[in-house]
Amino acid sequence: MNLTELVKSVTAATGFTHAASVQVLSVESGIVSLRMPRKPELLQFNGFFHGGAVTGLADHAAGAAATTALPQGRIAVTADLHVNFLKPANGSSITATARAVSVSSTLCVVTVEVTTEKEGNSVVCAIATATLRSVEAPQLKSAP
Numbered sequence: 001m002n003l004t005e006l007v008k009s010v011t012a013a014t015g016f017t018h019a020a021s022v023q024v025l026s027v028e029s030g031i032v033s034l035r036m037p038r039k040p041e042l043l044q045f046n047g048f049f050h051g052g053a054v055t056g057l058a059d060h061a062a063g064a065a066a067t068t069a070l071p072q073g074r075i076a077v078t079a080d081l082h083v084n085f086l087k088p089a090n091g092s093s094i095t096a097t098a099r100a101v102s103v104s105s106t107l108c109v110v111t112v113e114v115t116t117e118k119e120g121n122s123v124v125c126a127i128a129t130a131t132l133r134s135v136e137a138p139q140l141k142s143a144p
Helices: 003-013 015-019 051-069
Strands: 023-028 031-037 074-085 093-103 107-118 121-136
Touching: 003 015, 003 023, 003 051, 015 051, 023 051, 031 051, 051 074, 051 093, 051 107, 051 121, 074 107, 093 121
Parallel strands: none
Antiparallel strands: 023 031, 031 093, 074 121, 093 107, 107 121
16 A cells, blocks of 8 residues: 555544545655545634644644654554644635654654635644654554
C-alpha cells in the first residue's frame, strides 16, 4: 500500500473523519493536506466551524503526516496536541496541512496550519503543534 492509499484508507475507516466527510488532498512523506467541508453538525451556534472540529482535523492531519514519515508497519498516535485559534473558521471548508518536523523511532513532532476557504480566499484560522508516539500499526478495519 502506498502512502496515499494508507492515508485514504485510515481516513475512510475512522468514525470522526468518515462522518465529517474529510477528504485527502495530498500526501507525501511527512506532509499531508486534508479538507473538511462545511456541515451543520460541525458548526457552533454562530455558524463558525466548532473548535473541536478544527482540532480534530488538525489532529488527524498530524497523525497522517507523522505516520507517512515512519517505517512501514508503524503509525503515530497523539501524545500531546496544542492548538492556537487565530480567526473564525467561517468558510465553506477548512484545510489542514501538516508537516513532520522531527521523526524518530519513538516520538514525532508535527506542525499543522489550518485554513478556512471563503469566497476564493484562504485565511489561516488555527495553527497546531502535535507530539506523537510511534507504535506498531494495528490491522485496519473497513469503514462502516
